[in-house]
Structure formats: C-alpha cells, structure tokens
Amino acid sequence: MKTIITLFTIFFLSFQCSRFQFGSNQTKDETAGAVITFLQGTILISTQGKEIQAKLGDVIRPGDRIVTKLGRVDLQTYRGEVIRIKDNSDVLFREIAGQSRQNTDIHLWAGNLLVKSVKLKSGQNLSVTSPTMVAGVRGTVFSFELEKGSVPKVKVYEGAVAVAFKTSPKLIEINEGLSKENYNRLVKTLEENEVVLEPGECLEVNPNLNELVYLINAKVAAGTLSGDELSGFIDFDSGLSKAGSAVTPQEKAEAETLVVIPSETVKKQIESQNTNSTEAVTTTIAKEHEEKRFEALNKITADAEKTGLDNEEEIHNHYSVLETIHKSNGEILSGAVVAQLGDIFIVHSTKGVFQLEMNDIEYVEYKNFKVKTKTKK
Incomplete structure (x- = not known):
C-alpha cells in the first residue's frame, strides 16, 4: 500500500538519522521551538548538555529533553501545536517545526502525552514515536501513553491518527535465526500493518511483536543483533489493530483544558529568547493562558450543569x-x-x-x- 510504504520510508530515515543528530538540520531555523505556557510541579529540561528546572516562558528547542516527576507541563509550538506532558514522563523533542522546518517529531521514552495538532499543510508533519511505534497525525487531539514494560497506548479524541511499527531498514538484511516462512511473515506484518484510529478508538498491540520490534531497534542501533535472538518469536500473524474506546466525559474535559494562546505571543517569545526582552512576554503568556483556561473551565462547568x-x-x-x-x-x-x-x-x-x-x-x-x-x- 502506497501510504504505508511512504510512512515507513519517512520514519526509517528519521530513525537512522536521529541516532546521531537529534534536533540538527542543515537549514538553521531560529524559530523552531515551543514555549512552556503552563506548568505545575517539578519539571526538568536537558538542553545543550545542561539540566535546568523549567519555568514559565522557557523555550524548548530541537534536541531538548523534558523529564516530569510529580508535575506536568503544557507547551505550544511556533506552528501552534499544543503538547501536554503528564507526570512521570521522559520526552525528547527530536524536531520542532518553525518557519522553514516542516516537522515536529516527539519521542516518548516513558509517560503520557496529550497532543492537540493544528491543521497541517502539504509537506508538514507531526509525529509521536516510542522505541517501537510511530503515530502520524493531521489536525487531531489524541493521547499517547507508554509505561515501562508495556505496549504503547494510543487513543484518539478528535481527527485521525495513523499508527505503525517503527523498525530499522536493516531488518531486511537479518534473516538468520528465523525460518524463511517466519521471516517473510514478519516482514509482511511490519510492512503492511498500519492502523488508522478515529475518534473513540484506541490501539491494540500484539505484545510479542512489540517486544521483537523493541529488540530489533535496540540491537541494530548498538550493532549487536544476532539472528539467534529472533528465533523465539513466531507470533507474527497479527500486529496492530484497533478497538472501540468511547471518549469519557473526563477525557473530553481534559482535552478542552489543552488551551491555545495567541500564536503571536508564542512566536515573539521564541524569536526574542536570546535577548533581554522576554520578561514582559512571559507575563503576557501567564495572563493569556489564565484567561483561556478559565474560559475552558467555565465551559466544562456549564456542560456538566446541562446534563x-x-x-x-x-x-x-x-x-x-x-x-x-x-x-x-x-x-x-x-x-x-x-x-x-x-x-x-x-x-x-x-x-x-x-x-x-x-x-x-x-x-x-x-x-x-x-x-x-x-x-x-
């Protein structure tokens, strides 16, 4: 299928390149970034080899990593996407869209994200990845959760999300340890298994195949994959599927709290980060977010009263x-x-x-x- 092949081609390349240069790009784009618009609790940012405690108005750049402990943080990108990183999460921003950079690529090592996309134009992309999965979106609201030792969980509240396994292209060179039949089944399952989730649907993942993809990606990255390690995995008939999962009133309400402040404010903060003129903008961010979240809370209250x-x-x-x-x-x-x-x-x-x-x-x-x-x- 053409769409699937294209999706895998894009992320095969991004997977290989990102191993060596998170956030790098041949074309420097000073507008590529996201601004912290709201935070609660302890949030740590790893940037340029340093670890700092996050504060309102901080600008996150491609290559930065955010770790939340007992806290959560909302960010808004230059392009307008809003990302909520919840408690106990570890997130790497491999790419962030700007004026000339077209992609936002968020890698979730662990934890839980809630994402609100903008309507993307041709050539623009927004993806959330884990060590085994890639979710590509176009104008949607969805959650992506990854607990240690578990399979990724994706649920769509609005729009649609295309989900596929993320594997190294070197897989096609590795067939030792598997019979020809099982090898062919594995490759076919990975190449043809893409699920498009719509509102009220969640992802179901074959845990055996998810474990195998994790092994392949980790071992290939380290150059230590042995064909013998694949021999114990033979359950390749199913990979990804979807199931009905109605959006609860609480989930709907939380999505409404993912508020968007005026893009001009975010852009001004990103563009002026390296100057001494950001304090006034940070004050504006706090005021505008407070106004928007109170509007959202009042709407949630009114909707509850209407029941x-x-x-x-x-x-x-x-x-x-x-x-x-x-x-x-x-x-x-x-x-x-x-x-x-x-x-x-x-x-x-x-x-x-x-x-x-x-x-x-x-x-x-x-x-x-x-x-x-x-x-x-």
Missing part, C-alpha cells in the same frame, strides 16, 4: 466513578471530579457543579482507596 444529573446513580453511570469529596470546611460532597487544571477542580455532585480550589479540598475518597490532595493539619 441535569443530580443523584448518585446518574452521576456514577455518566462518569463511571463515584467519589466523596471532603472539603476543608467539613462539608462532604458526593459525586465525581470531572476535570482538574492547576489548582482548580471541577466537581459534579448531587448538590450541583462546583469549581473548587485545591485548598478547599481535604481529600477525595474513592470506593477502595483515597487520594489526598492536602495533608490534614
């Missing part, structure tokens, strides 16, 4: 969870946490829908466990 749900059974059926919110003033609400952004929680309870600050909440109690948002005094 008219006012008893525990209805709330549980709608949100698939029932929680008890213990407020700092002693009041107890029964319902569900719909969304959280920063220190603001939206709670849909039997008494109504409320926006509560973190300091207003002592803890949230679930059926079998508790998550404390504040230590009791």
Whole structure:
C-alpha cells in the first residue's frame, strides 16, 4: 500500500538519522521551538548538555529533553501545536517545526502525552514515536501513553491518527535465526500493518511483536543483533489493530483544558529568547493562558450543569466513578471530579457543579482507596 510504504520510508530515515543528530538540520531555523505556557510541579529540561528546572516562558528547542516527576507541563509550538506532558514522563523533542522546518517529531521514552495538532499543510508533519511505534497525525487531539514494560497506548479524541511499527531498514538484511516462512511473515506484518484510529478508538498491540520490534531497534542501533535472538518469536500473524474506546466525559474535559494562546505571543517569545526582552512576554503568556483556561473551565462547568444529573446513580453511570469529596470546611460532597487544571477542580455532585480550589479540598475518597490532595493539619 502506497501510504504505508511512504510512512515507513519517512520514519526509517528519521530513525537512522536521529541516532546521531537529534534536533540538527542543515537549514538553521531560529524559530523552531515551543514555549512552556503552563506548568505545575517539578519539571526538568536537558538542553545543550545542561539540566535546568523549567519555568514559565522557557523555550524548548530541537534536541531538548523534558523529564516530569510529580508535575506536568503544557507547551505550544511556533506552528501552534499544543503538547501536554503528564507526570512521570521522559520526552525528547527530536524536531520542532518553525518557519522553514516542516516537522515536529516527539519521542516518548516513558509517560503520557496529550497532543492537540493544528491543521497541517502539504509537506508538514507531526509525529509521536516510542522505541517501537510511530503515530502520524493531521489536525487531531489524541493521547499517547507508554509505561515501562508495556505496549504503547494510543487513543484518539478528535481527527485521525495513523499508527505503525517503527523498525530499522536493516531488518531486511537479518534473516538468520528465523525460518524463511517466519521471516517473510514478519516482514509482511511490519510492512503492511498500519492502523488508522478515529475518534473513540484506541490501539491494540500484539505484545510479542512489540517486544521483537523493541529488540530489533535496540540491537541494530548498538550493532549487536544476532539472528539467534529472533528465533523465539513466531507470533507474527497479527500486529496492530484497533478497538472501540468511547471518549469519557473526563477525557473530553481534559482535552478542552489543552488551551491555545495567541500564536503571536508564542512566536515573539521564541524569536526574542536570546535577548533581554522576554520578561514582559512571559507575563503576557501567564495572563493569556489564565484567561483561556478559565474560559475552558467555565465551559466544562456549564456542560456538566446541562446534563441535569443530580443523584448518585446518574452521576456514577455518566462518569463511571463515584467519589466523596471532603472539603476543608467539613462539608462532604458526593459525586465525581470531572476535570482538574492547576489548582482548580471541577466537581459534579448531587448538590450541583462546583469549581473548587485545591485548598478547599481535604481529600477525595474513592470506593477502595483515597487520594489526598492536602495533608490534614
């Protein structure tokens, strides 16, 4: 299939090149970058051999790496993509689009991303990769999750995402350790297996094949792959597939909190990074993001109110969870946490829908466990 061959060709080349020059490009583009528009908790940036703690307004360049611990961060690129990096994530920005650079390529080593793309023009690309997978998008909202020892998880909220295995072209040179039949099945499965996910669909991955692709990529990169190591993998009849996975009200709400600030502000911050005039722009970023996220939170609140749900059974059926919110003033609400952004929680309870600050909440109690948002005094 022409589309699949093209997709693999592009990412075969990017995979090989990126091993040696993350973020490098023959054409220097000072506008290639992304700006931190919102952050919470501890965020570390590795850039040019140094590790620094992230702050609002920082510019991320191609080749930079972000590690989140107990925190999360939102970034907006020069082109307008918005990327949320959640807790306990490790992300490498191999490419970031600018005026002349057409690609944004985000590599997820571990963790969870939520991505909102812009409508891309011909020749422009946005991709999220893991050690075994590549997801190419065009105007969409989706999540990409990778836990250690697990297969990648991709779910689409809006638009469409094409997902395929990412393997080295050297695979075609390696057929020792596999019978000819199994080798041919493996190559066919990898070359022909592309899944296009649409809203309300998630990725299903054959864990055996995912493990094999990981082995191939890691060993080929190190030049140590032995054909004998392939012999134990014979389950090649299936690779990628998709399944229905309805977008939950909480997921829909979180996607709405992925707000976009005016592109002029982002561009000005990127272009003025190497000057001493960025403080005023950073203040503007904080103000504009605050305005946009309050608009988003108000819309989420209004949408929850429109459902008219006012008893525990209805709330549980709608949100698939029932929680008890213990407020700092002693009041107890029964319902569900719909969304959280920063220190603001939206709670849909039997008494109504409320926006509560973190300091207003002592803890949230679930059926079998508790998550404390504040230590009791």
